[in-house]
Amino acid sequence: MVMTDTTRGNGRTVDGRLGASRQTKFVLDESRIPRAWYNIAADLPTASPPVLHPGTGQPIGPDDLAPLFPMALIGQVVSREREIEIPDPVREVYALYRPSPLIRAHRLEKALATPAHIYFKYEGVSPAGSHKPNTAIAQAFYNKEQGVKRLATETGAGQWGSALALAGSFFGLEVKVFMVRVSYDQKPYRRILMETYGAQVVPSPSRDTEYGRRLLAEDPEHPGSLGIAISEAIEDVVTTKDTKYSLGSVFDFVLLHQTVIGLEAREQMEMAGEKPDILIGCIGGGSNFSGLVFPFVGEKLRGDNDYRVIAVEPEAAPSVTRGKYAYDFGDTGKMTPLVKMHTLGSDFVPAPIHAGGLRYHGMAPLVSLLAEQGVIEARAVHQRSTFEAGVQFARAEGILPAPESNHAIRVAIDEAVRCREEGVGRVILFNLSGHGHFDLSAYERFLAGQLEDHEYPAERVSAALAGLPTVAV
Numbered sequence: 001m002v003m004t005d006t007t008r009g010n011g012r013t014v015d016g017r018l019g020a021s022r023q024t025k026f027v028l029d030e031s032r033i034p035r036a037w038y039n040i041a042a043d044l045p046t047a048s049p050p051v052l053h054p055g056t057g058q059p060i061g062p063d064d065l066a067p068l069f070p071m072a073l074i075g076q077v078v079s080r081e082r083e084i085e086i087p088d089p090v091r092e093v094y095a096l097y098r099p100s101p102l103i104r105a106h107r108l109e110k111a112l113a114t115p116a117h118i119y120f121k122y123e124g125v126s127p128a129g130s131h132k133p134n135t136a137i138a139q140a141f142y143n144k145e146q147g148v149k150r151l152a153t154e155t156g157a158g159q160w161g162s163a164l165a166l167a168g169s170f171f172g173l174e175v176k177v178f179m180v181r182v183s184y185d186q187k188p189y190r191r192i193l194m195e196t197y198g199a200q201v202v203p204s205p206s207r208d209t210e211y212g213r214r215l216l217a218e219d220p221e222h223p224g225s226l227g228i229a230i231s232e233a234i235e236d237v238v239t240t241k242d243t244k245y246s247l248g249s250v251f252d253f254v255l256l257h258q259t260v261i262g263l264e265a266r267e268q269m270e271m272a273g274e275k276p277d278i279l280i281g282c283i284g285g286g287s288n289f290s291g292l293v294f295p296f297v298g299e300k301l302r303g304d305n306d307y308r309v310i311a312v313e314p315e316a317a318p319s320v321t322r323g324k325y326a327y328d329f330g331d332t333g334k335m336t337p338l339v340k341m342h343t344l345g346s347d348f349v350p351a352p353i354h355a356g357g358l359r360y361h362g363m364a365p366l367v368s369l370l371a372e373q374g375v376i377e378a379r380a381v382h383q384r385s386t387f388e389a390g391v392q393f394a395r396a397e398g399i400l401p402a403p404e405s406n407h408a409i410r411v412a413i414d415e416a417v418r419c420r421e422e423g424v425g426r427v428i429l430f431n432l433s434g435h436g437h438f439d440l441s442a443y444e445r446f447l448a449g450q451l452e453d454h455e456y457p458a459e460r461v462s463a464a465l466a467g468l469p470t471v472a473v
């Protein structure tokens with residue numbers, strides 16, 4: 001094979017194979033599905049702050065989490081092993097869509113006239129259309145193994161609910177989904193997909209829980225939020241036999257399961273003969289971002305390599321860029337354990353942006369810790385600019401992205417344009433976390449010029465932050 005040396009604008013020299021330099025897809029064989037997840041806890045310079053009991057304010061132990069999760073998942077949260085083996089039945093289901101492709105966005109590079117090389121890892125190839133099955137399949141497997149019969153969960157955009165409905169049907173578990181009311185109304189087809197996989201779906205706030213009924217009494221048109229839907233799902237779990245709670249983001253074990261994305265991407269970047277300079281992902285609760293970047297961040301923490309890592313959030317829910325790093329509840333009903341994270345206050349209900357999966361008041365504790373320590377950076381973007389980026393991407397690359405993923409694309413494009421302006425060629429890798437085939441009404445509104453930007457809701461955030469719990473730790 002002919003080898004050429006290409007000196008990139010960042011001064012680094014990389015080997016680019018002549019044939020490979022025009023290659024578009026980097027595809028791994030099924031045998032290359034990772035055999036272990038990467039556990040970043042092994043490489044953190046300081047341990048994560050403890051998780052606290054919502055009633056006592058004291059650090060919790062495995063027994064406190066046992067009503068919610070199977071022991072195998074609780075064990076993963078406390079593990080400090082760098083590698084955690086992926087069970088064979090999970091890898092067998094992964095094989096339906098993994099390894100996912102890494103794609104070089106040649107046409108977007110050309111459209112932007114940028115010297116940057118832009119790569120994206122495409123998670124929209126999963127049956128549910130996003131990265132969410134990577135953890136749904138694992139969670140369903142461990143629950144089934146422990147004899148659980150039924151799972152309850154929340155969903156924002158409907159992507160997570162679809163993923164768990166799919167996984168539940170594969171492992172023979174009943175699934176009940178509390179779907180945030182605005183998404184339930186905006187996305188009827190997501191609900192139908194979940195029902196087709198066999199799940200029961202209700203709009204949240206719902207009449208099925210004490211908490212939901214209380215909120216509906218105050219406001220029958222309540223738009224709901226992820227924080228509220230989580231409270232309803234937890235109430236369902238603690239009041240129903242043989243039922244456990246499943247969640248699509250935030251918790252350490254969810255982020256762990258998503259690392260298959262970055263582990264594959266690292267191998268695929270090697271196939272492409274390149275090393276990323278900048279890694280980008282959108283953040284709602286932090287799972288797709290962490291899934292892509294953690295294996296690279298591990299190298300950074302160990303001092304083996306350096307990367308710029310950017311998490312992108314909506315201006316309507318800017319938890320990392322404008323929130324406070326403090327102990328808070330993960331839900332609005334104050335039922336979850338207290339975790340230290342970037343938060344806008346658990347009472348904060350974000351504006352009804354179309355990226356429903358990013359409408360969350362908090363952030364994964366691991367993402368918050370890394371942002372606090374300056375290992376990663378965060379940026380907030382407005383709704384309309386993300387759709388502009390998504391449409392530009394669709395016209396160049398053909399894939400219609402999920403509104404959440406458009407946040408990552410916005411910053412990838414901004415960084416590529418900066419490369420053009422500075423005359424520097426950098427390698428950019430971002431996570432295309434899902435497709436937007438169920439989000440066409442949002443695109444329709446954007447194309448008709450009807451989408452709004454929502455300014456930073458300073459007053460509502462300070463009101464919500466005033467209600468932060470006081471903890472002794």
Ligand SMILES: Cc1ncc(COP(=O)(O)O)c(C=O)c1O
Binds near residue numbers: 157288433
């Ligand atoms: C396609 C897509 N991307 C991103 C997200 C945000 O979640 P997370 O930050 O956990 O990846 C969601 C959540 O529903 C989603 O559906």
